[in-house]
Structure formats: C-alpha cells, structure tokens
Amino acid sequence: MMELFGVxxxxxxxxxxxxxxxxxxxxxxxxxxxxxxxxxxxxxxYDANVAVGSGLAFVFGTSVIATLKHxxxxxxxxxxxxxxxxxxxGGIEVGKIGLEYLQHIGLADSVVSxxxxxxxxxxxxxxxxxxxxxxSDGGLEHDVDEDADxxxxxxxxxxxxxxxxxxxxxxxxxxGFTVSLWMVLAVAFATGLLSGFLGVGGGFIRxxxxxxxxxxxxxxxxxxxxxxxxFSGGIGSFLYAQSGAVDLSIVVPLLAGSALGARLGAAATxxxxxxxxxxxFGIMLLLGAIAVAVRQIGGVLEMPVLDTVSLxxxxxxxxxxxGAVSYSAVRELRxxxxxxxxxxxx
Amino acid sequence: xxxxxxxxxxxxxAALVGIVLFEAIVLYVGYGGLEQLFGPAVKRVLKGQCALVxxxxxxxxxxxxxxxxx
Numbered sequence: 001m002m003e004l005f006g007v008x009x010x011x012x013x014x015x016x017x018x019x020x021x022x023x024x025x026x027x028x029x030x031x032x033x034x035x036x037x038x039x040x041x042x043x044x045x046y047d048a049n050v051a052v053g054s055g056l057a058f059v060f061g062t063s064v065i066a067t068l069k070h071x072x073x074x075x076x077x078x079x080x081x082x083x084x085x086x087x088x089x090g091g092i093e094v095g096k097i098g099l100e101y102l103q104h105i106g107l108a109d110s111v112v113s114x115x116x117x118x119x120x121x122x123x124x125x126x127x128x129x130x131x132x133x134x135x136s137d138g139g140l141e142h143d144v145d146e147d148a149d150x151x152x153x154x155x156x157x158x159x160x161x162x163x164x165x166x167x168x169x170x171x172x173x174x175x176g177f178t179v180s181l182w183m184v185l186a187v188a189f190a191t192g193l194l195s196g197f198l199g200v201g202g203g204f205i206r207x208x209x210x211x212x213x214x215x216x217x218x219x220x221x222x223x224x225x226x227x228x229x230x231f232s233g234g235i236g237s238f239l240y241a242q243s244g245a246v247d248l249s250i251v252v253p254l255l256a257g258s259a260l261g262a263r264l265g266a267a268a269t270x271x272x273x274x275x276x277x278x279x280x281f282g283i284m285l286l287l288g289a290i291a292v293a294v295r296q297i298g299g300v301l302e303m304p305v306l307d308t309v310s311l312x313x314x315x316x317x318x319x320x321x322x323g324a325v326s327y328s329a330v331r332e333l334r335x336x337x338x339x340x341x342x343x344x345x346x
Numbered sequence: 347x348x349x350x351x352x353x354x355x356x357x358x359x360a361a362l363v364g365i366v367l368f369e370a371i372v373l374y375v376g377y378g379g380l381e382q383l384f385g386p387a388v389k390r391v392l393k394g395q396c397a398l399v400x401x402x403x404x405x406x407x408x409x410x411x412x413x414x415x416x
Binding site: 057058060061062064065069234238239241244246248251252256259260330333334336337 | 355356358359360362363365366367369370371373374377381389392393394395
C-alpha cells in the first residue's frame with residue numbers, strides 16, 4: 001500500500017475527508033473541532049491522551065485559519081476577544097478547582113456527564129426555539145456594517161438588559177453598541193467556569209453567550225470566539241505535546257482537509273440566513289447531547305456497542321449539518337444570481 | 347514525522363505547535379491563492395451559470411458584468 005512519511009495514504013485521505021467535513025462546521029459555527037475529532041479518534045483505537053492532544057492541535061490550526069478568514073470579512077472584535085480570554089482564563093481555573101473537588105469525593109464522572117448533556121441539550125433547545133419563533137424579517141445582518149444603526153438590529157432581551165447596566169468603564173463593541181467591561185468579564189468568567197468544569201474547549205458555550213448575553217451579531221460572535229480558540233488551542237496543544245501526545249500523522253491531513261472546509265464554512269456565514277444558522281447550530285448541539293447521553297448509558301450498562309452508536313450519531317450530525325449548510329449557501333447564491341439577472345433585465 | 351523526534355521536552359512541543367501553525371498559514375495562503383484563481387469559475391458553476399465541463403474547457407466567462415457563455 002502507498003505510504004507518505006511512513007503513514008498509509010488511505011488513512012491520510014480518510015483524515016483529510018473527515019477534516020473537510022469538520023472544517024465546514026468549524027468555519028460556519030466557530031465550534032465543533034475537538035467535540036467531533038476526539039471521540040472519533042478514541043473509537044479508532046488511539047489512546048485518550050493522543051486523541052485529546054491531537055484534537056487540540058487540530059483545533060488550534062483550524063482556528064488560526066478560520067480566524068484569518070473571519071478577519072478578512074471584518075468579523076473579529078479583537079478588544080472583546082482579549083477581554084473574553086482574560087475572563088475565561090480565570091473562570092477555567094475556578095472550574096478546574098470545582099472539578100478536582102468532585103474527583104476527590106468520587107462524583108466527577110457522573111456530575112460532569114449529566115451537566116454536559118443538560119448544557120448541550122439546553123443550549124441546543126433554546127437556540128432552536130428562539131430561531132424558530134423569530135420572524136424572518138428580523139434578525140441581524142451577516143455583513144458587519146460599521147455605519148449600521150444599532151436600533152435596526154434585533155438584540156436578544158437578556159443582552160439588552162446586560163447592555164443597560166452603565167457600570168464604567170464602558171467599551172464599544174463591533175455591531176455599534178457599548179457594554180460595561182465588567183459585564184463582559186462576568187460573562188467570560190461564567191463561560192470559562194463551565195468550560196473548565198466540563199473540560200471542553202467551550203466554543204459551543206461562548207458563541208451563544210456572546211450573542212444572547214452581550215448582543216454581539218452572530219458572525220462577529222463566531223469570529224471573536226475563533227480568535228479566542230487560537231490561544232486556548234495553542235496553549236492546550238503545547239501542554240499535550242510536552243508529553244508526546246500530539247500525533248502529526250493525524251493533525252497534518254486533518255488540517256489540510258479542514259482548511260478548505262473552514263474557508264467554505266466561513267464564506268457560507270455571509271450567504272446563509274441568520275435564522276438558518278441558529279437552527280443548524282441548535283440541531284447540532286441537540287444531536288451532540290444525544291450522542292454524549294448514549295455513550296454515558298453505554299458506560300453504565302457496560303455496552304461498548306453504544307460507543308459506536310454515539311460516534312455514528314456525531315458523524316451523522318456532522319454530515320447532515322455540513323450538508324445542510326452547503327446546500328443553503330448554494331441555494332442563496334443561486335437566488336442572488338436569479339435576482340440580479342432579473343434586475344439586469346429590468 | 348518531520349524529523350523532530352530527536353528534540354526533547356519543551357523544544358519538541360514548541361516545534362510541533364510551530365509546524366501546525368506553519369501548516370495553517372501555508373494552507374491559508376495556498377487555498378487563498380487557489381480561491382482567487384478558480385473562485386469566480388467555481389462560483390459561476392454553483393450559481394448554475396456554467397457547467398463544470400464548460401469551465402474545464404475554458405468556455406465559460408468568469409466576468410461578473412454579464413459574462414455568459416462565449
């Protein structure tokens with residue numbers, strides 16, 4: 001069999017194809033890397049530390065590429081990103097202390113699993129419900145317009161409440177509004193706390209938090225979240241690489257595929273309707289919650305087959321949602337082409 | 347892979363992270379170049395304005411202002 005750098009070409013192609021799929025989701029939502037890669041590597045028989053370490057290194061590379069792309073589209077708020085990093089780091093430390101305490105009393109596994117399923121399922125159900133009940137002519141613009149009147153934007157109620165607290169210093173945020181620095185740090189700390197407690201990257205917590213709690217337009221929330229993941233992923237992969245847990249024969253082809261996918265996914269955020277993005281995101285999280293729940297049940301009942309079922313659900317969700325994103329983007333592109341040709345005829 | 351096995355501890359970790367960062371930047375620039383070269387043609391195929399065969403045979407104009415098939 002053909003080999004490259006001592007690795008089977010089939011395996012490299014499989015990783016590149018899988019990377020393409022994940023890249024579309026990552027570029028589109030700003031989340032989904034380790035959430036998809038790590039369980040897949042575990043089922044393929046890699047050691048847990050290699051699965052987590054390589055997953056983190058992959059997330060780091062993909063987030064670098066996706067952040068650069070979002071920056072080109074004007075969808076990264078660096079000031080907000082740096083503040084989020086500061087608040088999140090503090091939250092992660094406190095979350096880890098809570099987790100260590102639970103490990104000490106022997107309740108960590110069950111508490112974390114239940115919290116993970118409830119959080120994924122809860123956010124998924126909330127986002128999907130909000131998107132489905134929202135009227136189609138509301139929503140925010142995909143392309144960030146610095147001159148846009150913030151009054152025109154539909155800001156979630158909780159975010160309006162948070163923005164109304166005038167505790168100085170106030171900072172201006174991309175999207176045309178100001179918010180108290182302390183509120184941003186508090187939201188970042190809370191998301192970091194959950195992230196440290198659950199031992200996950202936290203993109204699926206931060207992206208909705210930026211939108212629903214601070215009121216940042218969805219594309220900017222995605223771009224800013226990716227910017228933060230560059231730092232958390234970089235530090236995480238360095239720590240795992242110190243113990244030799246980063247396997248380049250996994251990371252390099254995955255990244256090659258996902259770089260293309262992330263480009264497509266990031267471009268699709270400017271084409272697909274805002275409400276559609278939220279629905280896809282919600283469905284993705286709901287299916288993720290089901291997959292985690294199935295794996296936990298498998299662990300309790302000692303049925304390894306449920307691990308495979310869980311992986312099939314995760315991969316199926318990735319395939320379904322990335323397919324839906326690509327289809328919606330092409331449909332919007334064709335609709336634009338038709339409307340401009342009609343306009344040209346008139 | 348890439349001959350960094352001889353390095354130890356922190357140096358190897360830094361080299362691994364550096365390789366991933368380097369690959370990410372190369373891919374970003376490389377795919378960016380490919381997008382500039384082939385992006386307009388792919389966009390026209392996706393919009394349904396040209397067939398893939400026409401693009402491959404260079405029979406599809408990629409200009410935004412009217413273009414159309416030659």
